[in-house]
Amino acid sequence: MSINxxxxxxxxxxxxxxLIFFVSSYSWALSLDESKHLLLRAGFGAKPTIIKQLSGxxxxxxxxxxxxxQGSHAPLPICMSEALPTRKERKAYTADQRAVKxxxxxxxxNELKAWYLQDLITDEAVLSNQMTLFWxxxxxxxxxxxxxxQLIYQQHQRINEMALGDFSKLLMAMVKDPAxxxxxxxxxxxxxxxxxxxxxELLELFTLGEGNYSEADVLSAAKALTGLGIDPNNYxxxxxxNRHDNSEKQIFNDQQIRSADDLVHAIxxxxxxxxxxxxxxxxxxxxxxxxxxxxxxxxxxxxxxxxAILVAAVLSSEQFWQDSGKMFKSPVELTVGSAxxxxxxxxxxxxxxxxxxxxxxxxxxxxxxxxxxxxxxxIDANKLLVRxxxxxxxxxxxxxxxxxxxxxxxTGNMAALTALDVxxxxxxxxxxxxxxxxxxxxxxxxxxxxxx
Amino acid sequence: MNRRDFLHLSGxxxxxxxxxxxxxxxxxxxxxxxxxxxxxxxxxxxVLDLEQLGLYKKLRPTLGLAxxxxxxxxxxxxxxxxxxxxxxxxQKGELxxxxxxxxxxxxxxxxxxxxxxxxxxxxxxxxxxGWLANVLPKISRSEIDALTFGRNALPFSGGSASxxxxxxxxxxxxxxxxVKENSQTSNNSALSHLLGLNQNIQDSKAVLMRGLSKEITLxxxxxxxxxxxxxxxxxxxxxxxxxxxxxxxxxxxxxxxKGQKGKHQxxxxxxxxxxxxxxxxxxQSGQWSNVLMMTYSEFGRRAxxxxxxxxxxxxAATHFLMGGRxxxxxIGAYPSFEHLxxxxxxYNVDFRSLYQSVIRSWWQxxxxxxxxxxxxxxxxxxx
Numbered sequence: 089m090s091i092n093x094x095x096x097x098x099x100x101x102x103x104x105x106x107l108i109f110f111v112s113s114y115s116w117a118l119s120l121d122e123s124k125h126l127l128l129r130a131g132f133g134a135k136p137t138i139i140k141q142l143s144g145x146x147x148x149x150x151x152x153x154x155x156x157x158q159g160s161h162a163p164l165p166i167c168m169s170e171a172l173p174t175r176k177e178r179k180a181y182t183a184d185q186r187a188v189k190x191x192x193x194x195x196x197x198n199e200l201k202a203w204y205l206q207d208l209i210t211d212e213a214v215l216s217n218q219m220t221l222f223w224x225x226x227x228x229x230x231x232x233x234x235x236x237x238q239l240i241y242q243q244h245q246r247i248n249e250m251a252l253g254d255f256s257k258l259l260m261a262m263v264k265d266p267a268x269x270x271x272x273x274x275x276x277x278x279x280x281x282x283x284x285x286x287x288x289e290l291l292e293l294f295t296l297g298e299g300n301y302s303e304a305d306v307l308s309a310a311k312a313l314t315g316l317g318i319d320p321n322n323y324x325x326x327x328x329x330n331r332h333d334n335s336e337k338q339i340f341n342d343q344q345i346r347s348a349d350d351l352v353h354a355i356x357x358x359x360x361x362x363x364x365x366x367x368x369x370x371x372x373x374x375x376x377x378x379x380x381x382x383x384x385x386x387x388x389x390x391x392x393x394x395x396a397i398l399v400a401a402v403l404s405s406e407q408f409w410q411d412s413g414k415m416f417k418s419p420v421e422l423t424v425g426s427a428x429x430x431x432x433x434x435x436x437x438x439x440x441x442x443x444x445x446x447x448x449x450x451x452x453x454x455x456x457x458x459x460x461x462x463x464x465x466x467i468d469a470n471k472l473l474v475r476x477x478x479x480x481x482x483x484x485x486x487x488x489x490x491x492x493x494x495x496x497x498x499t500g501n502m503a504a505l506t507a508l509d510v511x512x513x514x515x516x517x518x519x520x521x522x523x524x525x526x527x528x529x530x531x532x533x534x535x536x537x538x539x540x
Numbered sequence: 541m542n543r544r545d546f547l548h549l550s551g552x553x554x555x556x557x558x559x560x561x562x563x564x565x566x567x568x569x570x571x572x573x574x575x576x577x578x579x580x581x582x583x584x585x586x587v588l589d590l591e592q593l594g595l596y597k598k599l600r601p602t603l604g605l606a607x608x609x610x611x612x613x614x615x616x617x618x619x620x621x622x623x624x625x626x627x628x629x630x631q632k633g634e635l636x637x638x639x640x641x642x643x644x645x646x647x648x649x650x651x652x653x654x655x656x657x658x659x660x661x662x663x664x665x666x667x668x669x670g671w672l673a674n675v676l677p678k679i680s681r682s683e684i685d686a687l688t689f690g691r692n693a694l695p696f697s698g699g700s701a702s703x704x705x706x707x708x709x710x711x712x713x714x715x716x717x718x719v720k721e722n723s724q725t726s727n728n729s730a731l732s733h734l735l736g737l738n739q740n741i742q743d744s745k746a747v748l749m750r751g752l753s754k755e756i757t758l759x760x761x762x763x764x765x766x767x768x769x770x771x772x773x774x775x776x777x778x779x780x781x782x783x784x785x786x787x788x789x790x791x792x793x794x795x796x797x798k799g800q801k802g803k804h805q806x807x808x809x810x811x812x813x814x815x816x817x818x819x820x821x822x823x824q825s826g827q828w829s830n831v832l833m834m835t836y837s838e839f840g841r842r843a844x845x846x847x848x849x850x851x852x853x854x855x856a857a858t859h860f861l862m863g864g865r866x867x868x869x870x871i872g873a874y875p876s877f878e879h880l881x882x883x884x885x886x887y888n889v890d891f892r893s894l895y896q897s898v899i900r901s902w903w904q905x906x907x908x909x910x911x912x913x914x915x916x917x918x919x920x921x922x923x
């Protein structure tokens with residue numbers, strides 16, 4: 089066997105050029121378009137303060153920067169610190185008292201939503217917030233059913249802390265989360281009378297996906313979760329042994345489980361779980377599925393369940409960087425993004441929340457256990473109309489307050505605002521005159537404003 | 541030439557303009573109103589087979605309907621008492637009960653199973669268009685083929701049908717006022733999706749504005765529930781003679797895992813009141829013989845009750861067909877409580893044969909086949 093020295097040399101040269109190309113394309117500083125694309129997807133839009141931070145960074149550094157950004161949160165609404173009633177107190181309520189309490193709860197839930205909305209607008213940890221919302225839409229719970237804003241907040245806090253952390257811990261925390269146990273009826277799941285709601289959704293929506301488990305698996309999962317409920321006085325999760333079915337149950341053909349912990353471990357041992365989660369996160373950031381890439385990333389994910397590494401892998405993929413303008417902004421992205429871009433936009437949180445609701449995204453209150461819509465399901469004719477209302481309102485606000493809202497973009501680069509070039513925008517020169525105002529109005533009312 | 545131009549030129553349209561009453565009699569396509577019982581209706585507590593009462597009580601010792609919670613329909617069947625009003629159309633032969641509707645290898649996920657029903661697919665088949673998405677354009681004589689009130693427009697989506705989704709008419713009118721034409725085209729699929737929706741809005745605006753100018757006032761009082769108000773809007777659009785062949789409306793949530801009795805009673809009452817008001821309105825306007833209402837749901841529920849005063853996801857269910865030309869009576873056999881599979885009743889009428897029968901006998905689209913080999917159900921008689 090002989091080696092042709094010439095060919096070795098040629099391949100070395102090729103490798104050299106390839107390396108130069110690869111390293112440099114990866115280490116080059118981001119263009120403005122790239123920063124904008126990254127922030128439209130990994131954040132809520134090209135927030136000016138962050139655009140500034142990203143300038144000069146390359147892709148890897150920019151992704152790292154976003155992954156490591158630390159959040160800062162405004163103080164919580166006062167009602168969140170009020171203790172929930174003990175069982176004795178609840179039992180003693182008169183009908184009138186009950187009505188008053190339920191009214192108070194609704195008010196408190198609205199305060200919590202307004203707080204969260206404000207947090208999303210001001211907080212700089214945009215990627216962490218983006219992933220927190222992703223998990224809210226994955227491990228769904230609704231304040232409407234749970235009826236205790238405090239428990240919904242506790243769940244939010246857990247999710248926020250682990251949004252870019254260890255998935256195996258997040259999953260375990262969610263299975264035992266008090267709001268979740270109420271939302272999916274596990275508080276009623278006992279050995280004597282099983283209720284399979286949580287067991288089923290855990291397999292179908294949270295970990296394996298439809299078609300990757302049997303009806304027998306659902307039954308075993310539900311049994312393993314029996315007795316897992318919440319303390320009626322302090323609302324922490326508890327396991328009641330007298331309600332728990334501790335028998336050995338078979339799941340996924342060959343695994344034996346008894347408890348909720350066993351169940352979570354068995355689920356994590358299924359290769360499908362890492363694929364399902366990776367695919368969900370991939371499709372959160374990229375418009376088209378790529379099975380090869382997803383399987384590749386999932387393999388690594390299954391080893392350490394590190395969500396940050398998974399997200400970094402998705403955001404570093406070639407597919408991500410070539411996908412600009414091909415996804416729909418969610419209602420939260422549309423509203424929060426607009427508020428971030430146009431400082432001085434004076435819309436009450438109540439009104440913004442109503443708009444989000446009308447567009448189909450009610451914070452802490454998804455329509456069902458599958459969560460808010462995704463992809464093109466965000467928009468139908470009716471929703472598009474609500475979005476048009478929102479953008480015309482935005483356009484009016486900008487026109488009325490050009491000095492504060494429009495000026496930064498009249499002197500700077502308007503292309504940083506939107507995912508696509510708007511047709512008939514004319515030349516790129518911007519001036520402070522009526523021309524700039526017209527362009528901004530055109531920009532935010534054009535259909536492409538809905539895209540990211 | 542697009543469809544709208546064609547309509548303007550076509551003889552039927554010219555005739556319709558000259559002789560509106562003639563047009564009504566000859567050219568109005570039959571109307572289908574799909575009613576989605578969202579969440580999986582417990583049909584065992586909606587329609588009861590009294591011959592199986594013994595087993596029923598055993599399976600549902602506390603959830604089962606007691607004698608005063610049901611009304612007898614005939615010697616063998618009873619309805620939940622919230623559906624008492626259905627006795628009138630039943631006696632007039634305008635109500636059919638289709639028993640045991642379902643499909644093989646039932647899927648118990650809300651989301652997957654409603655998709656199976658809406659796409660008319662097999663349990664392991666993933667289709668991209670709803671079961672009405674490509675047949676409606678053949679029937680429709682309007683620029684807009686279907687209106688969805690409330691959630692889930694899947695039956696109309698993904699094909700060539702032009703449709704819009706709205707909460708109610710007055711909100712919709714308010715919203716569409718300011719919407720402008722956009723003649724842009726794009727090869728970005730996301731953008732072109734938006735532009736397509738914008739075109740549908742324009743079309744629906746033209747059609748509904750035409751209807752609005754007719755200043756229809758309803759003669760019936762519709763119930764003041766969300767469902768009732770949406771049914772009133774559907775009645776209004778039908779009375780506007782806009783030739784829209786299909787509507788969809790949803791009511792729910794029927795996902796009664798817990799504390800079912802009160803909730804189920806309310807929902808069925810809302811359902812019955814809304815359907816009966818629409819019937820009365822269209823009987824009065826002389827259009828009842830041109831309308832068919834059909835209920836459906838992602839699945840029925842488990843034969844036995846669960847431990848929390850409700851029941852879990854199940855399989856086959858009884859559904860209702862109501863309309864002026866419906867062939868009243870029972871279709872299919874009520875599933876047996878004796879022969880359960882995995883604690884569930886077994887389906888005996890494939891829901892797709894019901895759909896196929898609607899396409900065949902309601903819309904006369906003999907050649908439009910959803911899937912080969914579907915049985916033909918005798919659901920409609922001619923006037």
